[in-house]
Amino acid sequence: MDTGIIAFGGYLPKARLQRSEIAKAHSWFNPGLRGLAKGERTMANWDEDSVTMAVEAGRDCLTGHDRAGLSGLFMASTSFPFQDRQNAGIVGDALDINADALTVDLASSQRAGTSALALALRSAGDAPALVIAADKRQTKAAAPLEMSYGDGAAALLVGQGDVVARLLAASSEAVDFVDHYRGQGEEFDYAWEARWIRDEGYNQIVPPVVTRVLEQASVAASDISSFCFPPAARNVAAGLAKKLGVPAEAVADNLQATCGETGTAHALVMLIKALEDAKPGDRILVVGFGQGCDVLLFETTEALKKLAPRVGITGHLARRRAEGNYHKFLAFNDLMVMERGIRSELDKATSLSTHYRTKDMAQKMMGGECTACGTVQFPKTNICVSPNCGAVDSQKDHPFAEKTGRLNSFTADRLTYSPDPPAYYGMVQFEGGGRLMNDFTDIDPDEELDVGLEMRMMFRVKDYDNARGFRRYFWKATPVQTNATKG
Amino acid sequence: MASGIKDKVAILGMGCSKFGERWMDSAEDLMVEAFTEALEDAGIEKSQIDAAWLGTAIEEQHVGKSAVPLAKALRLAYIPVSRVENYCASGTEAFRGAVYAVASGACDIALALGVEKLKDTGYGGLPQRGRGTVNDLYWPNISAPGSFGQLATAYRAKHGVNKDDLKRAMAHISIKSHDNGALNPKAHLRSRITEEKVLNAPMIADPLGLYDCCGVSDGSACVIVTTPEIAKSLGKKDLVTVKAIQLSGSNGAEAEYNNWDGSYFETTRVAAQNAYKEAGIINPREQMSLFEVHDCFSITELVTMEDLFISPEGGAIRDVMDGFYDADGKIPCQIDGGLKCFGHPIGASGIRMIYEMYLQMQGRAGARQRQQEPVFGMTHNLGGFPHQNVCSLTIVGKEGV
Numbered sequence: 046m047d048t049g050i051i052a053f054g055g056y057l058p059k060a061r062l063q064r065s066e067i068a069k070a071h072s073w074f075n076p077g078l079r080g081l082a083k084g085e086r087t088m089a090n091w092d093e094d095s096v097t098m099a100v101e102a103g104r105d106c107l108t109g110h111d112r113a114g115l116s117g118l119f120m121a122s123t124s125f126p127f128q129d130r131q132n133a134g135i136v137g138d139a140l141d142i143n144a145d146a147l148t149v150d151l152a153s154s155q156r157a158g159t160s161a162l163a164l165a166l167r168s169a170g171d172a173p174a175l176v177i178a179a180d181k182r183q184t185k186a187a188a189p190l191e192m193s194y195g196d197g198a199a200a201l202l203v204g205q206g207d208v209v210a211r212l213l214a215a216s217s218e219a220v221d222f223v224d225h226y227r228g229q230g231e232e233f234d235y236a237w238e239a240r241w242i243r244d245e246g247y248n249q250i251v252p253p254v255v256t257r258v259l260e261q262a263s264v265a266a267s268d269i270s271s272f273c274f275p276p277a278a279r280n281v282a283a284g285l286a287k288k289l290g291v292p293a294e295a296v297a298d299n300l301q302a303t304c305g306e307t308g309t310a311h312a313l314v315m316l317i318k319a320l321e322d323a324k325p326g327d328r329i330l331v332v333g334f335g336q337g338c339d340v341l342l343f344e345t346t347e348a349l350k351k352l353a354p355r356v357g358i359t360g361h362l363a364r365r366r367a368e369g370n371y372h373k374f375l376a377f378n379d380l381m382v383m384e385r386g387i388r389s390e391l392d393k394a395t396s397l398s399t400h401y402r403t404k405d406m407a408q409k410m411m412g413g414e415c416t417a418c419g420t421v422q423f424p425k426t427n428i429c430v431s432p433n434c435g436a437v438d439s440q441k442d443h444p445f446a447e448k449t450g451r452l453n454s455f456t457a458d459r460l461t462y463s464p465d466p467p468a469y470y471g472m473v474q475f476e477g478g479g480r481l482m483n484d485f486t487d488i489d490p491d492e493e494l495d496v497g498l499e500m501r502m503m504f505r506v507k508d509y510d511n512a513r514g515f516r517r518y519f520w521k522a523t524p525v526q527t528n529a530t531k532g
Numbered sequence: 533m534a535s536g537i538k539d540k541v542a543i544l545g546m547g548c549s550k551f552g553e554r555w556m557d558s559a560e561d562l563m564v565e566a567f568t569e570a571l572e573d574a575g576i577e578k579s580q581i582d583a584a585w586l587g588t589a590i591e592e593q594h595v596g597k598s599a600v601p602l603a604k605a606l607r608l609a610y611i612p613v614s615r616v617e618n619y620c621a622s623g624t625e626a627f628r629g630a631v632y633a634v635a636s637g638a639c640d641i642a643l644a645l646g647v648e649k650l651k652d653t654g655y656g657g658l659p660q661r662g663r664g665t666v667n668d669l670y671w672p673n674i675s676a677p678g679s680f681g682q683l684a685t686a687y688r689a690k691h692g693v694n695k696d697d698l699k700r701a702m703a704h705i706s707i708k709s710h711d712n713g714a715l716n717p718k719a720h721l722r723s724r725i726t727e728e729k730v731l732n733a734p735m736i737a738d739p740l741g742l743y744d745c746c747g748v749s750d751g752s753a754c755v756i757v758t759t760p761e762i763a764k765s766l767g768k769k770d771l772v773t774v775k776a777i778q779l780s781g782s783n784g785a786e787a788e789y790n791n792w793d794g795s796y797f798e799t800t801r802v803a804a805q806n807a808y809k810e811a812g813i814i815n816p817r818e819q820m821s822l823f824e825v826h827d828c829f830s831i832t833e834l835v836t837m838e839d840l841f842i843s844p845e846g847g848a849i850r851d852v853m854d855g856f857y858d859a860d861g862k863i864p865c866q867i868d869g870g871l872k873c874f875g876h877p878i879g880a881s882g883i884r885m886i887y888e889m890y891l892q893m894q895g896r897a898g899a900r901q902r903q904q905e906p907v908f909g910m911t912h913n914l915g916g917f918p919h920q921n922v923c924s925l926t927i928v929g930k931e932g933v
Contacts, residue, residue: 387653388660399665407669422788424670430788454686454794457738458678460657467738470672471682472919478790482679482919484672496689507669519670 048169049208049343052352053317054105056098056179056198057304057361059487060368061085064192070371071187081192086305088368089181089196091377091464092486092505095122096132097518098198099179100139100504104447106175106200109353112140116172116204117147119165121157121309123227124181125150126516136177138408139504139518141444146174158199158309159333163215163341165203173204180308185233186380193277195305199313199358209352210320210329210343213262218254220337222246239278247274247281248288251338255289255330258340266290270327273297273315276334277306291330303362309335316343318358325349364526366489377464388462393510395517405442410502410520412479413440421478443479445502446520450475452498455485473500473522486521499525536810539931540635542763542771544756545574548887551751551875552720559594559649560605562752566880567606567645570754575766581756582639583612587626587646588879589619589915593659594649602645619915620826621779621924622646623753623882628777628924630757640762646884647752648877658748677737677745679917680829684739686794687835691846699739701849702830703730706743708858709827709866713873715900720749720875744830749875753883755890760931772893775908775927776810778803787919797914799923800839807925808841813908817842821906822892823857823865824885826914827872833865836912859900867892867900882924885911889928907933 068082089098099120118140120133127135133148151157151164158178165174179198184191224246225236251274259266269291274282277299286296297315299306307314312333319329323345333339356364368374375381405411406424413425417436420429421443429436455471462468469485471494486505488494500522507519547569549562557565571578586602588595595601599613616625623646630642653659663671672678688698707727713719725743733742763771780799786792804816813819820842827833834852837843842863843851851857857865868874868888871881889909891897908929915922 387655391660391662393668395669396665400669403666403669420789424788426784426788430784432785432789454682456678456681456685457735458675458681459734460677460736461673461675462660463673468673468678470674470678471685472794474790480788480790481670482672482674482787482917483670496685517669 046205047208047211047346048166048205049203049211050201050320051173051204051206051208052106052110052202053320053357054102054108054200054355055314055317055358055361056101056105057087057358058089058093058098058196059364059366060088060090061365062088062368062371062374066369066371067192074187078187078189078192081189084302085367086192087195087197087307088374089377090487092521093181093196094126094506095124095179095181095198096126096135097504097506098181098196099136099177099200102179102198102200103136103140103175103177105355105357106202107140108355110202112142114172115142115146115175116170117149117165117174118142119149119151119161119174119176121151121161121178122180123152123155123157123309124183125152135408135518138404141409141446142175155309155335156333156337156339158313159331159339159341160217162201162203162313163217163339166212166215169204171205173202176201176203178310178313180310182234182308183232183378186375190234190236193301193306195307197304197307197310197314199310199317201313201317207348208346209349210345213264213328213342213344214258215339215341216254216258216261217339218250218337220250222250222336243278243281247276247285247334251285251332251334252289254338254340255332258342262342264328264342267292268328269295269330271295271297271319271323271329273312273319273329273331275299275306275311275315277301314358320345320349321357321359323349386462391462392512393508394513395510395515400517407517407519409444410446412443412445414443415439416441423479423481445475445479448475448477449499449501449525450480450522452494452496452500453480454496455494484521485523487523492524501525537631537635537777538775538811539760539773541631541757541774542760542768542931543890543928544576544641544758544763544766544768545570545572546755546887546890547573548718548753548884549751550718551749551877551884553651554750555651557750559601559647562649562750563602563605563645563647566752566754570756574756576641576756578606579609580641581608581611581643582641583630583633584608584643584645585626585629586613586615587622587644587882588615588648589617589622590648590650590659590661590878591617593652595647618922618924620828620878620881621913621915621922622879623884624911624913624924624926627755627883627886627926628779630755631774631777634757634759641756641758643754643756644883645752645754646880646882648879649750650748650877651750656748674917675737677740677829679919680832681737681740682794683835683918684831687831690793690795693849695739697849699731700727701834701852702744703727704852705827705830705833706730706872709870709872712859712867712900713869716869716874719869719873720747721869721873740829740831746828746871746876747873749877751875751877751880751884753880753887755883755886770894771931772890772928773931775929776807776925778807778810778925779922781922782916782920784920792919794918796835797839797918797921797923799921800836800912800914803923803925804840807910807927811908811927811929813927816840820863820908820910821904822867822889822902822909823863823912824868824870824888824909825865825912827866827870828876828914832914837865840910840912864902867902882911882913886926886928893928893930
């Protein structure tokens with residue numbers, strides 16, 4: 046039986062920061078930034094982090110797939126919101142997967158994403174495992190990395206059976222090559238010279254492992270259809286390809302112009318983009334680099350054509366809004382001291398016991414369905430809300446996260462505190478019943494909201510408790526986009 | 533079948549502080565100011581008060597918990613004191629406690645006082661506050677203008693109203709209240725405004741601009757009630773009596789069931805039917821003389837006049853633009869300036885409204901006195917949000933009508 050990729054999905058934040066705006070702000074200090082000032086990078090909204098992006102990628106990946114029978118959820122990131130609270134556990138909870146799946150966080154290296162994939166493939170059994178990589182890497186203002194990085198997430202469902210891409214071979218090599226690092230308690234990466242990383246890192250460490258994988262699979266380098274190697278630096282992947290004998294046209298776009306390098310997710314983001322563009326029989330070579338490298342070689346199958354449509358990386362690249370305000374990026378990433386007003390001082394403490402007791406409501410958006418009258422409602426309560434029913438303890442779980450709804454009423458509130466004013470919120474009436482006065486997110490200030498507009502839910506940060514380092518999540522409504530692409 | 537409160541309780545005396553930004557006055561100062569006027573108006577000794585109710589909503593900003601702050605500020609004689617809180621209906625809730633105590637025969641004379649000292653937060657608007665540990669997990673960081681402003685979006689969708697027409701009717705409501713407030717020496721805001729100014733004001737919560745929102749004020753109001761018999765025995769004539777007190781609280785259906793369209797107040801409609809019935813009023817549009825409604829926002833007043841069955845559903849814009857609710861109109865609404873201009877010290881507002889009715893019915897309203905003699909007046913409070921609220925209604929009127 047084949048082992049490989051069963052399904053895939055991606056997520057990129059909607060806002061695209063224009064690099065020309067970053068250069069405009071900082072080239073007085075570092076004129077070299079002008080050379081990088083082309084294109085745009087993804088920019089996470091204030092209420093997005095690696096966990097929320099992972100959830101969105103996971104939802105996309107699991108489109109049309111049963112969520113109950115997973116063997117594991119491996120989450121990779123170098124920007125986990127929690128140091129000691131399992132991040133994969135939050136993602137699994139929000140995705141409402143079976144609780145007996147093995148949930149694991151994989152961290153501390155830019156190849157954590159490919160390592161998670163390799164690990165999941167190596168342990169693949171009857172039940173599929175979900176691999177998700179997500180990153181929202183912090184950079185100092187005016188750092189060249191601020192230009193080249195992006196925020197995003199990638200998800201792959203792997204296992205045995207009817208795979209869309211079978212694993213031909215995989216190999217890894219550990220080399221403690223410190224091209225950059227981030228020590229304990231540090232916010233930002235400390236990086237060494239790019240030319241050295243290219244000459245002694247990429248060019249020395251990657252080729253032997255690729256050769257090993259190609260030999261293992263008995264595939265010639267010239268037969269590679271897509272070579273996914275994430276580094277942002279120009280021509281690095283092309284140079285390696287030339288050295289290895291991989292055709293120049295197989296070198297995959299590293300998405301620098303449209304997305305930026307999404308950290309440990311990026312090799313998988315590129316893999317997913319390659320799968321979206323592939324035809325059956327294509328060979329896709331993926332390399333993850335960081336203190337050594339992981340190399341994986343896949344071959345796509347006929348099943349690729351049957352995969353249910355999903356947004357994917359292609360769809361998320363299209364779901365975009367140009368952001369020309371660099372100050373907003375600084376504010377969202379806490380890179381400048383900003384007067385946020387006394388209203389922002391409200392204590393956002395979370396009672397952990399309350400949180401646990403109401404976790405299904407807040408993290409899964411689980412509502413109720415009255416077994417006496419059938420009324421679907423949110424939240425799930427003791428007594429049915431229907432004026433004609435009122436049955437006590439009659440409600441069974443009813444999930445709302447994947448529902449769409451329509452606007453009943455809405456506002457754009459400039460009085461209440463929001464990190465991104467105005468605060469958009471309103472009443473959403475869900476298809477099939479139930480409603481909620483709810484926050485909106487990713488609202489384009491130029492688009493007109495209207496009663497009746499169709500909305501879908503997204504998992505986001507509800508509040509940051511900066512005094513205690515906690516953040517709580519909930520689901521927010523966003524206008525439905527009809528940009529699902531064929532898988 | 534309950535016989536209701538009609539004519540069982542009379543107002544013996546009332547007082548109201550000046551509302552406004554009372555930077556140098558504490559809640560205690562405001563309470564004493566309203567109380568002193570009410571006691572003098574009642575013509576009784578403090579020792580004759582049998583029980584007292586304190587209505588205040590955001591007590592953590594000023595007096596703290598319980599009714600002890602009232603007992604201390606007024607130096608009451610170890611009588612029963614209770615604090616009530618029911619959002620913006622807190623003042624009316626205190627009034628209800630005192631009125632019911634008298635009607636039950638448990639007390640001869642009872643006092644209700646509402647107070648709010650809001651201007652100690654350091655910023656404009658109502659104080660930002662938590663909503664409880666569970667609600668904080670999923671409610672939006674909803675503000676008053678943000679929730680009430682949504683009435684406008686839903687009202688427009690339901691009645692097919694053009695954005696500009698609704699905005700102009702809302703502006704007329706605010707201009708009218710500013711005109712009325714200008715004549716009221718105790719009002720917080722006493723300047724007149726123009727339509728141009730209203731329409732060009734900064735946006736607070738779409739579509740509510742600055743002048744669609746009431747002021748946040750410090751203030752206190754106090755009422756002393758007794759039976760009509762005792763009032764007469766104390767030499768009072770031309771009594772103003774309580775005709776109805778009704779409350780209605782949301783049970784979650786607007787917020788969580790599927791029927792409510794967001795354009796009106798379910799609670800107000802229920803309470804209004806009950807209140808007119810309790811007062812024996814058959815045709816409110818013909819019989820009512822005055823309204824003091826909870827005009828926290830212009831749009832609230834607009835839809836409320838339909839929910840109180842004065843304007844037909846979808847017809848409030850026409851009545852408003854026709855001047856039906858102006859001071860010289862058929863039924864003046866907010867003749868004292870309303871929450872918009874008299875001000876809105878939350879716990880005091882319900883009693884402030886009754887204070888205006890009391891003055892108008894006794895012909896003591898000075899420059900803003902309604903020319904045609906008022907018979908029935910209704911006060912209306914709305915606490916919370918359109919999708920989840922408490923509505924309180926009071927009808928007062930001349931004894932015997």
